[in-house]
Amino acid sequence: MSTLLRNLRELRRYPSAILGLTIIGLLIVLSIYAVIAIPYSEAIRLWRGGPGVWDELPRNASPAWFDLFTGKSLSRTIVVDSRTEGARTREPLGDGNVRVRLSLPLDFPYDTFPTEMSLFSVATYETKRTKLTASWVKPDGTRVPLASDRGIRSSDTYYISLDNQLRDRLPQMAAPEVALFGDVDASSPKGEWKTRPGKYELVLEADMPEAYTFESKLVVYGSVYGIAGTDNQRRDITVALLWGAPLALLFGLLAALGANTATFVLAGVGTWFGGFMDSAFQRLTQLTLLLPLLPILIMVGQLYGRSIWLILAVVILLNVFSGAYLTYRAMFLQAKEAPYIEAARAYGARHRRMIFRYLLPRIVPVLLPTFVLVVPQFVFLEASLAVLGLGDPILPTWGKLIYDARAADALYKGYYYWVLEPAILLMVTGFGFALVGFALDRIFNPRLRTM
Amino acid sequence: MKSLLAVGRYLIVRTLMVGITLVVGCYLIVIIMNMGGKLDDVRRAEIRSNVASAIFLDPANRGIPANALKEMVDELAELEYGRLGLDRPFFPWRSLEYLFTALSLKLGIAEQLSSDTGSRSVARILSERLPATLVLFGTSNLLLFFLAIQFALFLSRRYGSLVDRTMVGLAPLSSAPGWFYGIFLILIFAAVLRVLPWGGLVQVPPPDSAPAYALSLLEHMILPVLAITIGALFANVYRWRTFFLIYSSEDYVELAKAKGLSARGIQRRYIMRPTLPTIITSLMLILIGTWQGQIILETVFNWPGLGRQYLAAVNLNDTPVILGTLVIYGYLLAGTLLLLEFIYALVDPRVRVGGGKV
Numbered sequence: 001m002s003t004l005l006r007n008l009r010e011l012r013r014y015p016s017a018i019l020g021l022t023i024i025g026l027l028i029v030l031s032i033y034a035v036i037a038i039p040y041s042e043a044i045r046l047w048r049g050g051p052g053v054w055d056e057l058p059r060n061a062s063p064a065w066f067d068l069f070t071g072k073s074l075s076r077t078i079v080v081d082s083r084t085e086g087a088r089t090r091e092p093l094g095d096g097n098v099r100v101r102l103s104l105p106l107d108f109p110y111d112t113f114p115t116e117m118s119l120f121s122v123a124t125y126e127t128k129r130t131k132l133t134a135s136w137v138k139p140d141g142t143r144v145p146l147a148s149d150r151g152i153r154s155s156d157t158y159y160i161s162l163d164n165q166l167r168d169r170l171p172q173m174a175a176p177e178v179a180l181f182g183d184v185d186a187s188s189p190k191g192e193w194k195t196r197p198g199k200y201e202l203v204l205e206a207d208m209p210e211a212y213t214f215e216s217k218l219v220v221y222g223s224v225y226g227i228a229g230t231d232n233q234r235r236d237i238t239v240a241l242l243w244g245a246p247l248a249l250l251f252g253l254l255a256a257l258g259a260n261t262a263t264f265v266l267a268g269v270g271t272w273f274g275g276f277m278d279s280a281f282q283r284l285t286q287l288t289l290l291l292p293l294l295p296i297l298i299m300v301g302q303l304y305g306r307s308i309w310l311i312l313a314v315v316i317l318l319n320v321f322s323g324a325y326l327t328y329r330a331m332f333l334q335a336k337e338a339p340y341i342e343a344a345r346a347y348g349a350r351h352r353r354m355i356f357r358y359l360l361p362r363i364v365p366v367l368l369p370t371f372v373l374v375v376p377q378f379v380f381l382e383a384s385l386a387v388l389g390l391g392d393p394i395l396p397t398w399g400k401l402i403y404d405a406r407a408a409d410a411l412y413k414g415y416y417y418w419v420l421e422p423a424i425l426l427m428v429t430g431f432g433f434a435l436v437g438f439a440l441d442r443i444f445n446p447r448l449r450t451m
Numbered sequence: 452m453k454s455l456l457a458v459g460r461y462l463i464v465r466t467l468m469v470g471i472t473l474v475v476g477c478y479l480i481v482i483i484m485n486m487g488g489k490l491d492d493v494r495r496a497e498i499r500s501n502v503a504s505a506i507f508l509d510p511a512n513r514g515i516p517a518n519a520l521k522e523m524v525d526e527l528a529e530l531e532y533g534r535l536g537l538d539r540p541f542f543p544w545r546s547l548e549y550l551f552t553a554l555s556l557k558l559g560i561a562e563q564l565s566s567d568t569g570s571r572s573v574a575r576i577l578s579e580r581l582p583a584t585l586v587l588f589g590t591s592n593l594l595l596f597f598l599a600i601q602f603a604l605f606l607s608r609r610y611g612s613l614v615d616r617t618m619v620g621l622a623p624l625s626s627a628p629g630w631f632y633g634i635f636l637i638l639i640f641a642a643v644l645r646v647l648p649w650g651g652l653v654q655v656p657p658p659d660s661a662p663a664y665a666l667s668l669l670e671h672m673i674l675p676v677l678a679i680t681i682g683a684l685f686a687n688v689y690r691w692r693t694f695f696l697i698y699s700s701e702d703y704v705e706l707a708k709a710k711g712l713s714a715r716g717i718q719r720r721y722i723m724r725p726t727l728p729t730i731i732t733s734l735m736l737i738l739i740g741t742w743q744g745q746i747i748l749e750t751v752f753n754w755p756g757l758g759r760q761y762l763a764a765v766n767l768n769d770t771p772v773i774l775g776t777l778v779i780y781g782y783l784l785a786g787t788l789l790l791l792e793f794i795y796a797l798v799d800p801r802v803r804v805g806g807g808k809v
Contacts, residue, residue: 016620286468290476290788292780294743295761296483299773302765303486323736376626384628384747388762402634406751411634411642412649423634427627434623438689 004365010443011436020435023428031246043243047235047396054234058115058221062417063229075110075195076222080202082215097207100214104202108220113195114177116221117160121152123206123214129153130214133205136180139198144170144180152206177220229417231401232408240396241421247308247397248379248429255312255378259319260371266320267328268360271336272351282329285321293318294384301390308392311385315378324370328363335362365444373437376430383426398422458796465792473785474554480777481549484770488541495537499528549774556782558775563767564760573775577757581779583652584749584756587672588741591679595741596734599684603691604718610696622689629682630747636674637751647674650753675752682744683737691730698722728799735791742784 011017038046046053058077067074080086082102091099123130134146146166147158160166161177170179178193185194206214228237270281293315300314335341336359344358385391386399387406401422405411410418485491503524506512512520532538539545552559558573566576606615640647648654653667698704699722707717746758753759757776764772 020623283468283472287472287476287479289739290469290472290781290784291479292743292777292784294746295765295777295780296480298746298762298765299484302768303484303490373626380626380628380631384630384744387630388747388750411638414642416638416642419634419638423631426631430626431623434626438622 004368007365007443011439014439014442016435017439020432020437020439023432024436027245027249027429027432030242031249034242034246038239038242043239043396044394046239047243048394049233049235054230054236055120056219057230057234057236058223058225059230059234060232060413060415060418061115061221061223061225061230062415063421064224064226066224066417072111073109074222074224075108075112075114075220077225078106078108078114078220078222079217080104080106080220081217082204083217092210093207096210098210100204100206100208102204102214102216104204104216104218106200106202106218106220107198108181108195108200109197110222111195111197112223113181113193114220115223116219117177117180118219118221119158119160119202119204119216120219121156121158121204121214121216123152123154123156123208124212130206130208130212132156132158134158135203137201137203138180139196139200146176146202181220228421229415231404231418237401237418237421240398240401241425243396244398244401244422244425245429247395248382248426251308251312251382252375252379252429252433255315255319255381256371256375258312258316259322260324260367260374262316262320263322263325264328264363264367265360267325268332268355268363271329271332272355272359278329281321281325285323285325288318288321289323291318294381297381297385298388298390301385306390306393308382308395311382311392315381324374327370328366331363331366332359335359338362369437369440369444372433372440375433375437379426379429379433398426461796462793465796466789469785469788469792473781474550477553477778477781478546478550480781481546481553481774484773484777485541485546485549488546490770491537491541491545494535495528495532498531498535498537499524502528502531553774553778556778558778559771561764561769561772563769564764564772573771576760576772577775577779580755580757580760583754584745584758586668587675587749587754587756588679588745590672591676592738592741594676595680595683595687595737598680599687599691600730602684602688603695604723606688606692607695607699607722608714608718615692618685618688618692621685623685624681625683625686627682628744628747629679629741630744630751632681633675633678633748633751636678640674650674650751652755675748675754678748678752679741679744683740687733687737690733691726694726694729695722698726724798728795731791731795731798735788738787738791739784742780 011021034043056077056079061077062074064074064076082088082104086102086104088103089101091101093099119134121132129151132150132152133148134150136144136146138144146160147163150156150158152158160180161175163176166176167173170176171184172179172191174193181200182193182195185192188194202218204216208214226236226238228241230236266281270278296318297311297314301311304310341354341358344354349358382391382397383399383402386397387403389403389407391397391400391403399422402419405415405418408415408418410416506520506524506527512523515523529538536545536548556574558577560571561573561576564576565571566579568575568579570576602618606618609615637649641649648671651671653664653671658664658667699717701721704717704721707721712720745756746762748754749756749758750762757779761773761776763769764776
């Protein structure tokens with residue numbers, strides 16, 4: 001055991017191993033942070049999405065730090081809620097009704113246009129519809145009428161960007177979020193649009209009985225969001241990036257631990273007893289080599305269930321008699337001939353004692369590099385299944401991000417961040433374990449391993 | 452003559468072993484695929500409900516009491532089970548039947564999928580896809596093998612040089628599989644630079660003339676072949692280089708050097724020769740690895756091969772196609788293993804002298 005520790009201490013002499021250990025350490029910190037910051041049930045709720053969860057986030061927004069590379073200030077999402085901001089007046093109309101006028105001011109300092117505009121209104125008004133009139137005031141004071149006499153119920157969403165009647169009235173029939181936040185660039189020959197930074201205002205008017213209230217929330221969706229951006233369902237990719245870390249580590253480590261330990265112990269037992277057991281195990285190894293792992297996992301995912309734990313169990317089961325069995329067997333055969341084993345045999349030690357006290361511990365140092373080196377294989381196996389659409393249905397993982405991105409043609413549409421972020425994290429994870437594994441490999445008897 | 456006999460005996464034993472393994476593996480797959488016979492229950496229930504709705508909805512049957520109708524349903528359903536062979540228990544009869552039809556490559560009729568020419572025969576469906584898979588994986592595995600050997604030899608000659616250290620430093624790159632690099636390659640060459648196709652076998656519509664077709668195929672093969680190669684090259688170069696290094700420090704190599712033999716001659720006769728069996732074993736593992744990764748690679752590159760067909764079949768629960776694909780996989784894999792065993796027998800002197808077990 002002390003040799004093991006001494007050898008481990010030797011890792012410090014390898015800069016690559018230190019880099020690898022740092023990466024693994026950071027991933028563990030990230031995982032712990034993810035689990036604490038977003039509890040399991042919350043992560044699942046957020047990733048499932050649905051109405052009300054991600055309403056205020058832009059669709060397909062790039063990460064906010066893209067600013068640094070474009071040299072422009074890219075538009076952020078602006079939310080103006082009448083409950084907290086803006087001015088309101090209630091003007092009696094004389095017939096028991098009142099005209100509520102809300103003014104929602106917003107400051108727009110960006111160089112790129114918003115991607116969408118929506119108005120979410122709530123009126124405590126049950127029996128009849130109320131009529132809503134909206135108009136837009138630009139920084140220079142020009143007024144653009146938006147909807148007039150729009151009938152609304154108790155809750156209403158006015159998708160300003162999708163208002164085709166409005167679009168028809170705008171210059172060049174430009175998209176509302178463009179025409180409302182900019183002007184046609186006079187210096188450009190093609191008549192391109194340019195944003196006009198400044199203070200804008202949305203003025204809403206609704207007539208309703210005295211006792212009722214009306215509140216409204218304007219969301220001007222930006223083109224960038226957060227650290228990681230959003231996907232086509234407005235979900236914050238950060239959630240999946242964060243939660244992908246503990247899931248990938250857990251899957252990789254458990255699968256590697258389960259499969260490797262089982263292989264190791266069985267190889268020890270098999271070689272110790274030899275004869276029938278040994279040859280049976282060797283046949284099983286050949287069988288496993290011939291069994292196509294991924295196709296079987298796909299079949300299991302389709303027929304039995306896609307829970308990550310079920311897949312983990314099958315992965316371990318199918319990897320028990322893997323190629324590593326043959327490597328361990330070769331080593332145990334050598335170790336079995338060692339003089340101290342013979343000595344133990346001579347004083348009549350029991351089989352169990354021989355295997356677990358004398359034979360296995362001797363090879364444990366060799367187990368370590370193999371164990372570390374197979375972790376990335378399992379991490380990528382889980383990602384592969386997810387990319388094929390057979391990932392766990394509820395958990396946000398890195399592989400599922402890539403699957404979603406591929407399904408939405410993210411690369412074709414130029415949303416590179418959506419693919420690159422999970423891919424880079426996967427790669428860094430694999431790289432970290434591989435760096436440590438290769439260094440361990442060099443420390444623990446390179447000659448024995450490569451034979 | 453004696454050595455030939457030894458090689459022959461070795462090969463026969465190995466063929467039998469691989470054959471038995473193939474049969475057992477196929478049987479396991481049949482059981483998993485039918486969920487241990489549970490899928491038969493599902494199909495029986497499906498047939499019964501179809502028969503029942505046909506009988507209960509038939510206007511001609513109006514006025515017949517419900518009990519009599521139920522009996523009719525039972526009778527017709529039994530007939531239907533008998534027609535499809537569902538009346539016999541799954542263990543052992545139906546499972547064995549599945550196994551034998553599969554192994555004799557009588558793949559039967561697909562339930563959902565059809566071939567591009569409209570045929571429902573599983574053999575047709577699969578034989579349409581097989582060439583695409585073979586051309587891609589044959590090319591990339593050969594390329595990978597020769598590149599890795601050449602690089603490994605080259606590096607073992609220049610041990611400790613900058614190239615050597617760089618390659619060793621790059622070895623961890625192989626921890627990611629080929630499809631993963633495929634995504635990066637598509638991003639760079641198809642999405643950003645727009646110089647190579649996104650995926651697929653040939654351009655659409657397919658070119659008419661054979662040379663143009665071949666050229667288009669080559670263009671579409673660049674990225675997938677590159678992806679497979681990057682995914683597996685570095686680790687193998689690293690492993691084989693270390694291996695060559697160990698062998699080049701043997702005493703007889705020193706002696707050969709002292710005798711003044713050329714570096715190439717030493718390499719061929721004293722380093723390559725003894726390491727060949729091990730190299731072949733690791734080639735076997737590479738081949739198995741790339742077969743495993745093939746489904747996802749074909750999905751990423753939209754390559755119309757067996758792997759994508761398999762995924763489609765699994766998604767549609769098309770049992771005959773699933774079984775057919777897996778059996779073909781099994782045969783291909785077993786065939787590769789046997790081929791390698793054969794080469795192994797030729798290059799490993801221990802087999803020729805009929806000495807110890809390998």
